[in-house]
């Protein structure tokens with residue numbers, strides 16, 4: 524079978540540093556090392572970090588900090604990985620069983636769906652329905668489980684929509700998982716980046732058979748640290764650690780040290796406050812811009828993350844639109860086709876406000892070129 528590339532990541536890896544405006548990114552504008560250290564105060568010093576192999580499942584101190592965010596977890600419930608990407612990979616690897624399909628929430632961050640294809644597994648989708656504000660179709664989930672799905676893949680809050688499951692929907696997913704004995708692999712990288720005042724709950728603590736993945740990339744604005752983790756039952760986490768011996772051996776020692784600073788009790792709340800302030804301010808800018816579009820763009824406002832799925836009302840295919848915006852406007856967005864939903868785009872609204880507004884202006888200019896309804900904003 525032919526290798527299926529990770530379409531969105533290829534698109535971003537190739538062009539994100541080669542455009543004037545990047546509205547394809549899903550996180551907030553990242554912190555510098557200096558800004559992170561400044562949050563921690565003068566005692567934070569990286570000059571003594573030994574550049575040897577670090578503790579390969581993450582230092583005890585880092586795992587204890589991560590465990591403290593998950594009631595009932597201990598250091599043994601945590602394995603540290605290189606980003607959420609490796610966390611998802613080892614989680615997928617652990618939970619996959621030959622001949623057993625995976626119940627996949629769609630749309631989704633397409634890493635695990637792509638891995639399923641590339642490792643010749645089967646996927647049984649259950650959809651978030653745009654017409655209901657991206658609510659999950661739980662009848663479809665039940666059908667997937669009845670068809671033998673071994674685990675359920677959820678991204679909550681979701682990428683690309685930014686919409687979060689309600690606690691009632693989470694309970695229903697757990698009830699179904701339990702009825703069929705399925706595991707839940709829950710990617711929660713956008714938790715902590717909420718628009719509203721209430722934190723989005725975790726699947727951790729709601730069910731025994733759950734692996735939660737997370738990272739510093741989104742809510743903490745530290746994607747370059749490349750630091751993620753999985754939290755799960757101790758004996759499963761032990762096996763995940765054995766799998767990381769094959770993938771990356773250990774997280775970089777500098778990243779472990781930076782993560783200990785970021786997750787320390789004095790720093791973490793300040794980082795999350797910064798992230799949430801960026802998201803609230805910029806979402807207001809995006810919303811006003813959409814409201815002024817004369818119906819050309821519509822969206823369901825996100826609950827978390829600096830991303831939203833925007834529907835545009837024209838016949839232009841999203842791949843063609845994205846390519847045209849890149850070439851003619853030096854603007855990068857993610858075409859909805861990368862998530863299997865055409866006439867949409869995923870828009871990242873995490874950059875500094877002046878960059879966001881300038882990027883939106885390029886988007887408007889790209890549409891103004893089109894005949895018919897696309898002229899609405901010209």
Ligand SMILES: Cc1ncc(COP(=O)(O)O)c(C=O)c1O
Pocket residue numbers: 549605606607608609611632678682710712737738739740746749750751
């Ligand atoms: C839902 C989700 N999971 C995982 C990742 C991987 O991120 P990282 O490896 O930087 O933590 C991303 C990145 O966009 C994402 O959106």
